[in-house]
Amino acid sequence: MITVSRYLLAGILTVYVLATVLHIRCLAMLRRVDLPPVQPRRAAVLSFRVILTGLAGHTGLLVWRWLAAGQPPVVTGFDAMSLVAWSAMLCLVLFARGGRRVALGAFGTTLGLILLAYAAAFPIESRPLVPTLQSHWQVLRAFSTALGSGALAVGGAAAAMYLLRVREGGRTWWEDAGLEAGSFAAVAWAGFAALALGYRWLAGDLPRVLPRVWLTAAPAGKYLDTLVLALLAGTALYGLLRMAAGGPLRALGSRAVTGISPAVLDQLSYAGVAAGFPLLTLGTIVFAMLHAQQAVGAYWAWEPTETWGLIAWLVYTGYLHLRRVHGWEGRRTAWVAIIAFPLLVFALVGAPNVLPSRSGTAGM
Amino acid sequence: MDLGAAAPVGPAPAAAPAAAAPATLPAGAPASLATQDRGILEQTWDFFASVRVAAVIIGLIGLASAVGTLIEQEGAYSSWQPPDSYYPERYGLALGSFLLRWGLTQLYTSWWYLTLLLMLGASLVVGSLERLVPLWHTLQRPNPAPPAAFVRRLAHGFSYPVPRGELPLAALSRALRDRRYRVIDTDGRLVADRGRWGRWGPYITHLGVLLVLMGALTRAIPGFYFDQLIWVRDGDIAKVPNTSWYVRNEQLLLASYPDGTPRSLRTAVTVIDGGAEILRSQVAVNHPLSYRQMQIFQTSFQQELGKARVVVADRRTGAPIGSFELDLMQPDRNFLVGDYVIAIQEYYPDFGLDAGGKPETRSSRVQNPSFLLEITPRGGTPFRQWLFVLLPELESDTHTPVRFQVPETHQVFTSGLRVHRDVGLPGVELGLLLAGFGVLLSFGIPHRRIWALAAGDRVVVGAWCNRYPGCLYRELTALAQHLGSASYWSEGGAD
Numbered sequence: 001m002i003t004v005s006r007y008l009l010a011g012i013l014t015v016y017v018l019a020t021v022l023h024i025r026c027l028a029m030l031r032r033v034d035l036p037p038v039q040p041r042r043a044a045v046l047s048f049r050v051i052l053t054g055l056a057g058h059t060g061l062l063v064w065r066w067l068a069a070g071q072p073p074v075v076t077g078f079d080a081m082s083l084v085a086w087s088a089m090l091c092l093v094l095f096a097r098g099g100r101r102v103a104l105g106a107f108g109t110t111l112g113l114i115l116l117a118y119a120a121a122f123p124i125e126s127r128p129l130v131p132t133l134q135s136h137w138q139v140l141r142a143f144s145t146a147l148g149s150g151a152l153a154v155g156g157a158a159a160a161m162y163l164l165r166v167r168e169g170g171r172t173w174w175e176d177a178g179l180e181a182g183s184f185a186a187v188a189w190a191g192f193a194a195l196a197l198g199y200r201w202l203a204g205d206l207p208r209v210l211p212r213v214w215l216t217a218a219p220a221g222k223y224l225d226t227l228v229l230a231l232l233a234g235t236a237l238y239g240l241l242r243m244a245a246g247g248p249l250r251a252l253g254s255r256a257v258t259g260i261s262p263a264v265l266d267q268l269s270y271a272g273v274a275a276g277f278p279l280l281t282l283g284t285i286v287f288a289m290l291h292a293q294q295a296v297g298a299y300w301a302w303e304p305t306e307t308w309g310l311i312a313w314l315v316y317t318g319y320l321h322l323r324r325v326h327g328w329e330g331r332r333t334a335w336v337a338i339i340a341f342p343l344l345v346f347a348l349v350g351a352p353n354v355l356p357s358r359s360g361t362a363g364m
Numbered sequence: 365m366d367l368g369a370a371a372p373v374g375p376a377p378a379a380a381p382a383a384a385a386p387a388t389l390p391a392g393a394p395a396s397l398a399t400q401d402r403g404i405l406e407q408t409w410d411f412f413a414s415v416r417v418a419a420v421i422i423g424l425i426g427l428a429s430a431v432g433t434l435i436e437q438e439g440a441y442s443s444w445q446p447p448d449s450y451y452p453e454r455y456g457l458a459l460g461s462f463l464l465r466w467g468l469t470q471l472y473t474s475w476w477y478l479t480l481l482l483m484l485g486a487s488l489v490v491g492s493l494e495r496l497v498p499l500w501h502t503l504q505r506p507n508p509a510p511p512a513a514f515v516r517r518l519a520h521g522f523s524y525p526v527p528r529g530e531l532p533l534a535a536l537s538r539a540l541r542d543r544r545y546r547v548i549d550t551d552g553r554l555v556a557d558r559g560r561w562g563r564w565g566p567y568i569t570h571l572g573v574l575l576v577l578m579g580a581l582t583r584a585i586p587g588f589y590f591d592q593l594i595w596v597r598d599g600d601i602a603k604v605p606n607t608s609w610y611v612r613n614e615q616l617l618l619a620s621y622p623d624g625t626p627r628s629l630r631t632a633v634t635v636i637d638g639g640a641e642i643l644r645s646q647v648a649v650n651h652p653l654s655y656r657q658m659q660i661f662q663t664s665f666q667q668e669l670g671k672a673r674v675v676v677a678d679r680r681t682g683a684p685i686g687s688f689e690l691d692l693m694q695p696d697r698n699f700l701v702g703d704y705v706i707a708i709q710e711y712y713p714d715f716g717l718d719a720g721g722k723p724e725t726r727s728s729r730v731q732n733p734s735f736l737l738e739i740t741p742r743g744g745t746p747f748r749q750w751l752f753v754l755l756p757e758l759e760s761d762t763h764t765p766v767r768f769q770v771p772e773t774h775q776v777f778t779s780g781l782r783v784h785r786d787v788g789l790p791g792v793e794l795g796l797l798l799a800g801f802g803v804l805l806s807f808g809i810p811h812r813r814i815w816a817l818a819a820g821d822r823v824v825v826g827a828w829c830n831r832y833p834g835c836l837y838r839e840l841t842a843l844a845q846h847l848g849s850a851s852y853w854s855e856g857g858a859d
Contacts, residue, residue, distance in 0.1 A: 128621045131629045131649035274831065278803040281569075286800040289576075290793065295650045297591075297661035297784040299792060300580070302472045304433040314426040318419045325415040325495075355433050 001068035005124050006201075008061045013120065013197075015054035016089075016113040022047035023106035027256055030102060040102075048099030051109060055093060058086045058116075069126045074142035076127055077349045081119030083143070084348065087150020088112045091275060095154060095268060103257050104268065107157045114190045115153065121196030122349070137291035141283050145309070148279030149344055152316065155272020156341040159334035162265035164253040166331065175331070176250060182338060183249035187241060188234020192226075195233045223354050266330055269337055270323065277316050284309030284347070304355035308347035315340040412483070412490035421484050428480065432471035435463060444726070485577050492570045499567075503560050506813070509553040515815045518826035520836050524849035525822055532818035536825065539846055540814065543839070554816040563830065565806025568798050575795030582788030590785040593663065597693075597778045601636065604783055607658055609637040614644075616665055616777035629662055631779040647781060661782040668692075668730040670776030672753050675769040676701045685766065692733045692753070693776070703742040704766065710736040715752070730776075739766065810835045823847075 026047050029040040062083065065073040073079040092108035099105065132138075163179055238249070245252040257265070288306055293299035300306065319336045322328040402410075411417055436454070438447050445453070447469055452460035467474030515521070526532040533554045537547050545556040583589035596602040596613040603610050614632040621627050630648040634641050635655050647653045653660045675687040685702035692713070699706040712725040715734035723734070733753045740746040749766070752758050756768045786792075810831040817824055825843075829836045844852045 128623070128625050128627065130626055134628075135650045274807050278807045281803045282800050286796045289796055293789070293793075294652070295661075296663050297652060297659060297782050299789075302429075302432065302437070307429050307433050311426045311430050314422050314429075318422045318426075321415050321422075322419050326419070351433065 001065075002125055004068070005061065005065060008057065008064065009116075009120055009124065012054055012057045012061060013113070013116060015050060015057060016109060016116060019047060019050040019054055020106070020109040020113050022050055023102060023109055026102050027106050031255075044099040044102050044105075046099075047102070047105060048093075048096060051089065051093060051096070051105065055086070055089045058082075058089065062086060065126065071126070071129050072139045072142070073126065074139055074146075075129060075133065076125075077122035077353070078119050078124050079126070080142065080146055080348050081115055081122065081345075083146035084149045084153065084345075085112050085115035085119060087147040088115055088153040089150070091151045091154040091272065095158075095271065103161060103260055104158065106256060107161055108154055110190075111153055111157045114186070114193055117193035117197050118189065121193050121200065123200075132295045135291055135295060137287050137294060141287035141291050143283070144279045144287060145283030145348065148276040148281075148283055149348065151272050151276030152280065152337075152344060153272075153276075153341055155269050155276060156338050158265055158269035158272055159337035160253075161257050161260070162262055162269055162334045163331065163338075164250060165257040165260060165262050165265055167250065167254050178335070179250040179253070180248055183253065184234065184238050185342075187238045187249070188230050191233030191237035192230035194237075195229065262330070266334070269334060270329075273316060273319060273337055277320060280313055280316060280344075284313050304351040305347065308343070308351040308355075312340060312344040312347045315343060409490055409494075412486045413494040415491065418484075418487040418491055421480060421487055425477075425480050425484060428471065428477055431468065432477075435468055435471065437471065438469050481577060485574060488570045488574050488577075492567050496567060499563060503557075503563060506548065506555045506557065508548050508550055508555045508815075509817075510815060512817055512819060512824070515817055515824055515826035518815070518828050520828070520840050520853070521824065521826040522840065522844040522847075522849040522852040523822045523824045524844070524847040524851075526818060532823050533816055535847060536816055536823065536843075539843060543843075545812075545814070552818045555813070556816075557811065557813040559809045559811045562805055562809030562811045565802045565804070565809070567802070568805060569802030572795040572797070572799030572802055575798065576792050577795075579788035579791030579795060582791070583786070585787075588787040590658075590783070592783050594781050594783055595666065595778050596631075596781060597668075597776055604658060604660075606783070606785075607656065609635060609642075609656065611635055611660065611781070613779050616779045617646075618665065618777070629665060631662055631781065633660070633781075647779075652784075657785055659784045661784060662779070663782045664780035666729065666778040666780065668776050668778055669733055669753065669773050670730070671774040672733075672770050673772050674751065674753075674756075675771060676704065676706075676766050677769060679762075679765055679767045684769075690735075690753070692730045695735075705740045705742075707738045707740070708735055709738050709748065729778075739764070741765065807831075812836055812839070825849075 022043065026040055026043040029035055029043055062073060065079070073083070088108065089112045092105065092112065095101065096105050096108070160179075160182065163175070167176065167179065241249060241252075284306070288309060289299040292301065292306070315336065319333060319340065322336070323333050441450060441454070443450050447464065451464050451469055454460060455463060463469050467476065471477055524536075527535055532552060533549055537549045537554060537556075540547050540556045543558070545558045546560075547554065547556040590606050592605050594602055594605065596611065598613055598615055601610050601612040612634045614634060617628070617630045617632060619627040619629075628648065630646045630651075632644070632646050633653065634644050635653075636642065637656075643655070645653050647660050647662045649662050652662075669692050672690045672692060673687055674690050676685045677683060678685055685704070688699040688701055688706070695708055695711060697708055710723070712723055712732075712734045714726040714729055714731040716724055716726045716732070718724040723736075735751040735753075737749050737751055738746050739749055747764055748761075749764050750758075750760050751768050753770055753773065756770045759767070810829050812827065812829045812835070814825060814827045816826070827836050827840055841852055
């Protein structure tokens with residue numbers, strides 16, 4: 001099962017890389033005036049078909065893991081992030097209008113690629129279901145949360161595109177700094193995922209960069225190490241990209257979205273959040289509480305995992321209220337949609353690993 | 365989350381109900397005008413009606429919750445120390461005292477966190493009520509005749525030539541009814557809508573969240589909430605606290621996967637009520653037992669040493685003299701082994717040393733059973749010797765005539781059962797279902813509204829949707845085509 005999973009995963013990652021490259025190539029073609037317009041259109045359709053191929057393979061991987069393990073793939077960090085990546089790609093396919101939204105495709109495939117590569121940084125072996133997880137509510141909870149997160153990821157990507165698009169008009173120094181910091185964070189995430197992926201496949205486990213003194217038995221030392229590693233990989237990759245782009249990455253990003261109506265990007269960002277929020281509500285609040293009540297008789301125990309799910313949910317709730325009732329849109333909501341997504345990822349794979357559980361029952 | 369008056373529909377449909385209900389000030393009235401002669405009660409109402417305030421409360425709850433996961437909470441840290449000494453040591457004197465002073469060590473039950481939750485509840489009630497009445501009017505009594513300019517200004521629309529020999533709106537009205545719209549058609553004006561249920565979604569969610577908060581609040585009412593962990597050993601009977609019945613642990617059943625991960629954790633139990641065995645059942649993780657309004661959950665288990673066989677050997681020759689069986693739960697006081705009478709002087713089931721270096725037992729559980737024995741040889745003088753069941757080779761005095769070996773011990777399982785009653789639970793569960801149902805409604809059913817009016821030889825149709833602009837695109841283009849229109853307009857609708 002593991003070998004088949006590895007090969008499938010390698011294949012899907014390759015297809016996603018190809019999709020990303022094709023989309024970026026297509027964006028570059030759209031900028032050229034000397035080409036007949038039919039050429040970039042064909043390239044866009046081709047890129048879209050490559051996404052579809054990758055998504056089909058990814059669906060195969062999910063089904064394979066379910067069948068081979070004899071249990072729903074909801075236990076490990078790999079399963080969680082892989083499902084988020086799958087959902088993000090699905091949402092992208094639904095939003096991309098058959099490839100006509102090339103820039104969204106480029107940002108979305110990059111995001112999906114990072115999400116899946118990050119998933120692959122976790123051990124691919126599935127773990128058996130401990131007693132507390134043997135529940136239909138738990139399966140529903142994990143699936144809803146991950147599927148909702150994928151749509152929210154695309155919402156966040158569209159929000160970033162919006163901010164890059166409107167950057168020139170009414171620019172402020174903090175917005176530029178924020179966008180550059182965001183670009184750096186995304187690159188660092190990608191760099192870390194690539195590094196972890198390479199090490200996991202070639203060497204087995206991640207190297208330790210901090211001096212031994214820091215690497216105590218406590219998990220904190222290990223995670224600090226991971227952070228340092230991510231920053232190192234990120235800085236290197238960021239430097240390379242910046243040299244290649246010949247300027248700050250935000251300028252590169254802005255070039256990629258020129259000519260797109262900001263209103264469309266704003267609406268796309270909202271559509272992503274609107275598609276993801278109901279699933280997030282069901283996953284992190286409704287099913288999570290019903291499951292906790294049935295499993296151990298406490299629907300809410302302030303476990304770090306459920307608390308961080310609540311925090312991410314609260315931020316998206318705030319977003320929707322400010323947008324729908326208070327009339328916020330554009331820049332302000334875009335920033336909220338971007339900041340909320342890392343919180344969600346932390347709730348999915350960070351909090352269960354990094355923060356100590358309040359009761360001993362979490363591991364059962 | 366969604367309000368007719370604030371949406372791009374403009375003032376037309378909402379203006380009539382606001383004017384018709386002058387008893388309450390319109391929601392959009394300027395604050396400076398409103399605060400002049402308003403009492404504290406009305407100001408409080410306005411405060412909680414504000415979405416900005418609600419967003420701030422939501423943000424503060426999120427922030428506080430995040431802080432709570434970063435500070436070790438009382439009852440969750442792994443130390444024997446009481447909070448008053450643990451926190452200053454863990455976080456430093458200043459920060460530790462600060463955390464204790466402001467309830468950050470029991471953050472989720474601190475007065476200020478509960479106040480935030482109450483404020484959220486107030487905001488849910490007031491904010492919903494404030495918007496429900498206008499929404500009711502908007503949905504139930506839509507304004508069929510908004511100004512013509514309003515219809516033309518809508519983000520989507522088209523116009524078509526008035527068909528000959530027919531009332532101008534008849535074809536449109538038929539087409540909309542076919543598409544399951546509710547159509548109100550009077551005096552050459554038409555208003556139609558579909559998907560009104562979606563508009564109630566946010567308020568159903570609010571009601572659900574409110575029920576969850578209220579259900580959790582019922583715990584404060586005496587007798588409504590009971591929760592206690594009981595430990596029952598295999599074969600033992602325990603009184604279920606706060607009831608008149610008993611539960612007997614027949615056997616704890618533990619299964620593991622090949623790699624050692626727990627696979628299932630169950631306890632076979634018998635409920636004994638009024639002296640009779642009422643039912644035999646199993647309590648398992650995810651499968652609680654319900655009996656007489658009490659629920660029993662399997663939460664954990666412990667392994668304890670139940671019995672040990674102790675061999676007494678001659679220290680000099682190493683030859684065994686004899687052995688005895690030691691019940692670690694309730695040991696006998698005296699044993700006769702060969703020529704020795706062994707009497708238990710002191711027993712520490714969970715041996716440790718206190719601050720003064722004196723032996724003590726850390727708990728009543730049999731974790732590290734240790735005995736101080738007085739041994740009297742026949743005709744000799746008695747001497748004292750320690751027996752550490754887990755580490756018999758550990759000796760304080762190596763000059764005594766005998767030494768001990770413990771060749772076998774028996775494990776006893778103790779089941780951790782959570783006895784639980786929560787009268788507010790049905791409210792919480794209903795609230796969760798409503799909240800889930802509400803979000804599905806609000807994001808799954810877009811509310812579409814269409815106005816039309818005859819202007820000269822053309823009919824002008826304008827449409828609005830409370831979700832993304834694209835949600836009307838397909839339907840309206842089909843409608844325009846059906847009615848022979850070539851003038852579809854849409855602001856960003858295709859995207």
